[in-house]
Amino acid sequence: MNETNIKRIDKKQRRWKRWGIHLFPLPALIIYGLFIVYPLIAALMYSFFDWNGIVRGAFVGLKNFKNLFTLEPFSGMFWNAFRHNIIYFVIQMVVQNGLAFLLAFVLYKKIRGAEFFKLAFFLPRLLSVIVVGFLWKLILNPNFGALNAILGKIGLESLQKAWLGDPKSALITIILVNCWFGLGFGVLIFLAGLQAVPTELTEAATLDGAKGFTMIRKIILPLMIPSIMIMTVLTFIQSFEAFELVYAMQGSMGEPYFSTDTLAVYFYRLAFGGSSGESSAIGLGSALAVVLFLFISIFTVLFLKFTQKKEVEM
Known part of the structure; x- marks a missing residue:
């Protein structure tokens, strides 16, 4: 094989490698476009039309939003x-993330059986949300549920109640179940x-007399801003997209008396009709989906910019 042929083959190989690099992400882009980008564009387009059931009617502009x-x-x-949804977010931030940080700090101290506790804490996450909702609905049943039975056994009959049947406790109960799950x-x-906090800093702070809450506030928390930022954003998104658990435990009507209704459940009821025989309103449902998407996106971007600024300052 002469030198000319070798150069020609080498040129073809480089060309195929260059094309391969550009084509490699194509399947992922196609899937992303079909299941993420297209539904977003479709929802935006649907929101500008009137609908008679699933039949698209006349163009109405911003009427659905109005x-x-x-x-x-x-x-x-x-x-x-x-x-x-706001209540959902606040309680999750305080209860779920606050407790998660305390437990993580305890495990960080290398207690005996730390690996077992990490597995035990994460185990509920492996279950389907629908399964979690169904199991907790059985546990919270006012007639034969385990929770009321335990309260009765330990002499706390006054605390027994229909946890999901009382408008004052239904939403809080679902949020606490979600906190357990996440x-x-x-x-x-x-x-x-x-674990990403440099041990040299904590050891130096300990020698200087910092310990307990002072150590957490002055050393650990500032260095954990990236983790706190991630959990805050994920909690916010999950709170404002809360649907599966609410639907599994209370259905599409946000029972009782819409006391557990969330924006995602309300969207489902608007777009596809409620379990009580309500007709669908695809235009209004699409408008709600667009509003929810914009709200989550804008808040997330603003929060990321704010936390990045604070991280630089600290």
Whole structure:
């Protein structure tokens, strides 16, 4: 084989490698486009039309958005669900992430059986959300549920109640179940952040007399801003997309009396009709989906910019 042929083959190989590099992400881009980009564009387009069931009608511009915010009962349902999502986020941040950080800090101290506890905390996350909802619905049943039975056995009959049947406790109960479900993931994220803290800094701070809460506040928390930022953003997104657990435990109507309604559940009811025989309103549902997407995206971007600025300052 002469030198000319060798150069020609080498040139073809380099060309194929160059094409391979560009074509390698193509399958992922196709899947992303079909299941992420296309639904977003379709929802935006659907929101500008009137709908008769699943039949698209006339172009109405921003009318669906206006009706969503100003026309009853849509506006009342929207703000009711929005308030529930905020409550969802606040309780998850305080209970789930606060407890996850404390447990991660305890495991960080290398207690005996740390690996077992990490597995135990994360184990619920391996279950399907629908399965979790079904199991906890059985546990919380007011007639034969395990929770009320345990309260009765230890002499706390006054605390027994229909946890999912009372509008005052139903939403809080579902959120606490969600905190139990997501606790292990938070523990792993915070534990990874703690393990990334240089031991030289903590040892030097210990020699200077820092310990306990002072050590956490002055040394550990500032260095864990990336982990805290990740958990805050993920918790916010999950809180405002809360659907599966609410649907599994209370159905599409946000029972009782819409006290567990969230924006995602309300979207499902608008777009596909409720379990009580409500007709679908695809235009309004699409408008709600667009509003929810924009709200989550804008908040996430602003929060990331804010936390990056604080991280640089600290």
